[in-house]
Amino acid sequence: MSLTSLRKLPAIxxxxxxxxxxxxxxxxxxxxxxxxxxxxxxxxxxxxxxxQLSSGIRIVLCDQRMPGTTGxxxxxxxxxxWPDIVRIILSGYTDxxxxxxxxxxxxxxxxxxxxxxxxxxxxxxxxxxxxxRLQQExxxxxxxxxxxxxxxxxxxxxxxxxxxxxFGLSAVIRAPGSPINAVCDMVQRVAPYDLSVMVTGESGxxxxxxxxxxxxxxxxxxxxxxxxxxxxxxxxxxxSELFGYKRGAFTGAVDDRVGLFQxxxxxxxxxxxxxxxxxxxxVKLLRVLQEGEFRPLGSNRPVTVxxxxxxxxxxxxxxxxxxxxxxxxxxxxxATISLHVPPLRERTMDLPLxxxxxxxxxxxxxxxxxxxFSKEAMACIAAYRWPGNVRELxxxxxxMVALATTPVLGADLLSPRVLRTPVGETPAADFAWADxxxxxxxxxxxxxxxxxxxxxxxxxxxxxxxxxRELGLSRVGLRAKLVRYGLEQAE
Numbered sequence: 144m145s146l147t148s149l150r151k152l153p154a155i156x157x158x159x160x161x162x163x164x165x166x167x168x169x170x171x172x173x174x175x176x177x178x179x180x181x182x183x184x185x186x187x188x189x190x191x192x193x194x195q196l197s198s199g200i201r202i203v204l205c206d207q208r209m210p211g212t213t214g215x216x217x218x219x220x221x222x223x224x225w226p227d228i229v230r231i232i233l234s235g236y237t238d239x240x241x242x243x244x245x246x247x248x249x250x251x252x253x254x255x256x257x258x259x260x261x262x263x264x265x266x267x268x269x270x271x272x273x274x275x276r277l278q279q280e281x282x283x284x285x286x287x288x289x290x291x292x293x294x295x296x297x298x299x300x301x302x303x304x305x306x307x308x309x310f311g312l313s314a315v316i317r318a319p320g321s322p323i324n325a326v327c328d329m330v331q332r333v334a335p336y337d338l339s340v341m342v343t344g345e346s347g348x349x350x351x352x353x354x355x356x357x358x359x360x361x362x363x364x365x366x367x368x369x370x371x372x373x374x375x376x377x378x379x380x381x382x383s384e385l386f387g388y389k390r391g392a393f394t395g396a397v398d399d400r401v402g403l404f405q406x407x408x409x410x411x412x413x414x415x416x417x418x419x420x421x422x423x424x425x426v427k428l429l430r431v432l433q434e435g436e437f438r439p440l441g442s443n444r445p446v447t448v449x450x451x452x453x454x455x456x457x458x459x460x461x462x463x464x465x466x467x468x469x470x471x472x473x474x475x476x477x478a479t480i481s482l483h484v485p486p487l488r489e490r491t492m493d494l495p496l497x498x499x500x501x502x503x504x505x506x507x508x509x510x511x512x513x514x515x516f517s518k519e520a521m522a523c524i525a526a527y528r529w530p531g532n533v534r535e536l537x538x539x540x541x542x543m544v545a546l547a548t549t550p551v552l553g554a555d556l557l558s559p560r561v562l563r564t565p566v567g568e569t570p571a572a573d574f575a576w577a578d579x580x581x582x583x584x585x586x587x588x589x590x591x592x593x594x595x596x597x598x599x600x601x602x603x604x605x606x607x608x609x610x611x612r613e614l615g616l617s618r619v620g621l622r623a624k625l626v627r628y629g630l631e632q633a634e
Contacts, residue, residue, distance in 0.1 A: 152177040153272040154194065155202040158187045158217070159233070160209050168204070171261045175269065176202075183209055184217040191225065200228060201275040202268060207234035218249035227278055229271040231255060303365050310368075311359040315352065316500050318492040322485040326353060333480050334360035339432070341417075341477050342455040344484030347534030350455040351413060353484055357453060358411040366410030369403050374419030381424060383440055386431075392441025402439060404431065408448045417477065418458035418469060425470045432476050452477065487529040487536065494525050494536075501537050502552075505544045513547055519554040519601055527561045554601040562602040593628040596621075600630065 154177040157168045165180045172178050179194060181187040187205070194200055203221055207214040218230040230249055235257035252274065253267055308314065312330060317323050333340065334357045342350045351370065358368045373381060383392075387402030403412060420428070431437045432452060436445040454477045463469035487494070498516065506513055516524070520543075529535050543556040554562065581587070596614070603609045611621040625631040 153202070153275070154179065154200040155204060155268065156181065156187060156190055156194075156200050158183070158203065158205040158209070158214070160206065164206075168264075171265060172268065175265065176272075184212045187217065188220070191221070195225060200225075202229045202231065202271045204231045204233055204268070207232050207236065215249050215251070218251065222250050226250075227275065229275050231267070231271060233257065233259065307359045307364055310352075310355040311364075312356050315356060316493060316496045317490075318496055321493050322489050323493070326482055326484060327356070329480075329482055330356050331360060333357070335362065337361075337451050338479045339451070339477050340453045340480045340482060341460070341474075342453065342482045342484060343460070344455075344457065345486045345530075345532055346457050347532035348484040348486055349533050350457075350484055351415060353482060354411070354413045354453040354455060358413075358451075361411070361451070363410050363451060367407050368411050368413065369407040370413045370415060371403055372415045374416030378421055378424045381420070382427065385428075386437050386439050387446075388440035389442045392439075396441065400439075402437075404437060404448050404450055405446060407450045409450075411451045411453060414452060414454045416456060417454040418456035418460055418463060422468075422470060425473045429470065429473045429476060432473075454478075487532040491525060495521065497533065497536060498524055498540065501533075501540045502544070505537070505541045509541070509544050511544055511547065512550070513544055513552060514550040515552070517551050517553045519597075520552055520557060523554050523557055523562055523601070555605070559602060562598065589628075592624070593630070596624055596628060597630055600625070 152175065155172060156179045157165060157172075158181045159165050159168070160182050162182070165182070169178045169180060179190050179200065181190055187203070191200060191203075203218065205214040205218055209217075214232050214234065218232070221228055221230060229252050231253045232249075232251050233255045252271060255264065255267065312327050315323065315327055317327065330353065340354070340357060342353050344350050354370075355368060358364060371381075371384060376384060383400065383402070385403050387400045387405060388396050390396055390399050427437075435449070436447045438445050460469050460474055460478070464471045464474050487497075490497075498521070502513060502515070524536075524539075531538075539558060539561060542558065543552045546556050581590075596610075599610045599614060600607075603613070607618055607621055610616075611618045614621065616624070622631070
């Protein structure tokens with residue numbers, strides 16, 4: 144049995160009053176179609192009425208000149224009763240009136256002339272079958288869209304709410320008394336108003352997180368939030384990225400490109416590292432902010448946009464304004480509201496919450512399951528300054544999860560720089576643990592010695608030989624001290 148016989152062939156009705164013509168058409172089409180033949184209009188209608196529910200005739204190929212009626216008249220009736228059927232006229236005459244009336248009255252898809260070529264006829268009818276299939280698919284999709292509109296609307300609203308919960312103020316991790324609480328309060332107050340905001344802070348503190356919170360707490364929250372790192376591109380590329388360009392504007396511009404300002408229309412554009420831009424580019428940006436319009440490269444027509452701009456920098460822009468490196472008028476245009484994100488070393492009360500959240504995301508990213516941190520690991524995390532802020536903390540926890548072989552992350556998985564900051568680089572605030580020392584000088588010195596021993600053993604993965612060499616002790620002397628301070632069992 145051939146594959147052709149296994150699949151359902153599209154059905155076609157051939158109407159021709161000449162039997163020999165019918166047979167020729169059947170032989171040509173029967174490998175690709177389920178062919179029904181009729182000698183006149185009445186017989187053709189009977190076949191359609193009988194077969195339409197079972198075979199589902201998709202195409203009618205009808206001769207124009209037949210006794211009692213014309214092909215156009217017959218196909219006009221077919222159109223009124225079965226409008227989905229693809230209708231084709233096959234005629235040996237080229238009467239212009241027949242062609243016009245066929246198109247207007249019967250909705251003829253093709254008007255073919257005799258004598259026909261088998262290959263060309265077969266190709267035309269295969270295209271007609273594809274037209275029928277596309278019509279059905281279009282109707283089905285239109286129906287699906289009509290019935291699915293309420294569902295799609297609910298899905299969109301649900302995703303918007305999820306985005307707001309993921310990026311709005313509720314997503315900012317903070318403890319009571321955290322200095323970032325004041326930033327969040329200011330975000331909540333200014334977000335509803337279309338004012339430009341300048342977010343400052345050290346690298347890795349979460350300036351983009353604050354910008355997203357402003358966007359999702361504003362009336363623009365259901366529109367686009369577009370980001371661009373201004374320090375990563377030279378002026379020419381940055382200009383084309385933000386403003387777009389027309390084809391042929393420069394070598395390599397083979398297509399039109401919509402700029403980020405247009406993509407953010409109705410929403411928010413976040414310009415990170417704005418302090419790295421040149422004075423020449425600052426002039427162009429200032430005009431967009433003042434006029435609300437710009438011209439793509441190579442275009443003579445201005446484009447008007449409605450965009451809220453939030454800028455961020457880790458530089459002291461006020462100092463750059465004084466030195467002339469940053470335009471004063473642009474600074475005040477961008478910094479209608481200024482927000483400063485505190486560094487992580489000022490948010491020690493947030494560290495346990497941040498570490499737990501970053502641990503969950505790290506486990507999900509790496510596909511590993513970890514229960515949490517040991518007390519020693521958490522103590523080391525709390526004591527470190529984190530010059531790279533939240534980004535450095537995230538990378539450190541990713542490293543710990545990747546190296547972990549037990550459910551609890553121990554301090555031995557931390558980087559050496561976190562375990563012990565070099566002397567001279569740690570301010571007095573980093574010795575907060577020393578506030579817990581009690582007793583006289585001897586007792587306090589013993590407590591200090593125990594802390595140094597414990598830190599060294601953790602950092603050196605409890606390798607006694609290495610610890611003894613580093614601390615200037617014999618292996619026996621080190622072991623005696625570990626037993627004395629109750630650290631021997633920690634191996």
